[in-house]
Amino acid sequence: HRVRKLGSSVSLETAFRWNLDRDAMADLKIKTYYTFAKFPNPMIVEIFAREKGIDLFANEKQVDAPGLENRNAEHLARNPAGQLPYLELEDGTVIAETISICEWLEEVKPEPAFIGSTPEKRAVARMWQRRMEEHFVYPTFYSVRFWTASDDCTGPLKNFFAQRNKILIPGAWKEMQAWALSRLEWLEEVKKGSPSDYIAGDEMTV
Amino acid sequence: HRVRKLGSSVSLETAFRWNLDRDAMADLKIKTYYTFAKFPNPMIVEIFAREKGIDLFANEKQVDAPGLENRNAEHLARNPAGQLPYLELEDGTVIAETISICEWLEEVKPEPAFIGSTPEKRAVARMWQRRMEEHFVYPTFYSVRFWTASDDCTGPLKNFFAQRNKILIPGAWKEMQAWALSRLEWLEEVKKGSPSDYIAGDEMTV
Incomplete structure (x- = not known):
């Protein structure tokens, strides 16, 4: 095996x-x-x-x-x-x-559903996926990418994205990181007192 | 009327x-x-x-x-x-x-379909929607938002997003704009010789 x-x-x-x-x-x-x-x-x-x-x-x-x-x-x-x-x-x-x-x-292959089993459940999962994507996932991604092009990066990832992204904005990496973190703080606030551990609904979704 | x-x-x-x-x-x-x-x-x-x-x-x-x-x-x-x-x-x-x-x-209300009438057509429309969203729509949005917080903005939109976005990066607005424009140039190149005027497939989609 x-x-x-x-x-x-x-x-x-x-x-x-x-x-x-x-x-x-x-x-x-x-x-x-x-x-x-x-x-x-x-x-x-x-x-x-x-x-x-x-x-x-x-x-x-x-x-x-x-x-x-x-x-x-x-x-x-x-x-x-x-x-x-x-x-x-x-x-x-x-x-x-x-x-x-x-x-x-x-x-x-609809079952088991990880976006949702009804149009409304899918809508809510997509809404939350997008809320976290725009303000957490993308700022995090680009913070890391921009950082690799900055003087702050000295390790093996240095300039890793130079041939992968036409535009890198090294001067913005810390602010992109702050943007991503602000979304997590917002999420904690929104979910305060929620009975569910999941971001969207009370089942595992995308 | x-x-x-x-x-x-x-x-x-x-x-x-x-x-x-x-x-x-x-x-x-x-x-x-x-x-x-x-x-x-x-x-x-x-x-x-x-x-x-x-x-x-x-x-x-x-x-x-x-x-x-x-x-x-x-x-x-x-x-x-x-x-x-x-x-x-x-x-x-x-x-x-x-x-x-x-x-x-x-x-x-599936008909008429503007995402797509089959799982494969929907997949292709969503793929293109996302390709343009990540590298054109969002950089464009945030270029404008960041610009309103910069010294370059002196008109009625000045600081319009100050109470709407926790993080604005005024120093990055020009580079965000260049990022968005680079996506349009990429699109022109990819679509060169395409028989369709549409970004995704040959019908109007989202």
């Missing part, structure tokens, strides 16, 4: 634990799941898929993102935004963007 | 032109549509609704956003993010965030 972590091929033992259904997966018509295991975005897609019992690893292709393979001509022809992960379906459809992939997985 | 513009109550003539179906709207169970007609976000929701024949104006309540009414205790209790527009349904569900509202409208 192989022990595995997110992003490499799956053992039968792990597949059992995650309730992966390889037969059902054939219906999804996924040709290739392009990813890089060490990035944070694929982790969202992979946890989302596994909790649904969807086996993305059967069609997984690891891409050398640190070596910029995801930004070579072959990948850009499929996914011009150059990011990972993305799906290529058997009919040639390419689905990129983490949350769009999750939405598609939810549509082709 | 009254001539109207987006955001005020609707004339029969306009309702006919937009094919609004007030009877069908009763099924949507919308209690109140809170909005401010002069803001850009409601315009997305309202165009989206009208093209579907959904009459939001029947339950519309204009909120004095310039006077910060949307950030008073009553509104924050329903929509703690404080933004407009948002929907309150008859069962008390609150749906805020422009795109989440559009997603809900699409679910409760």
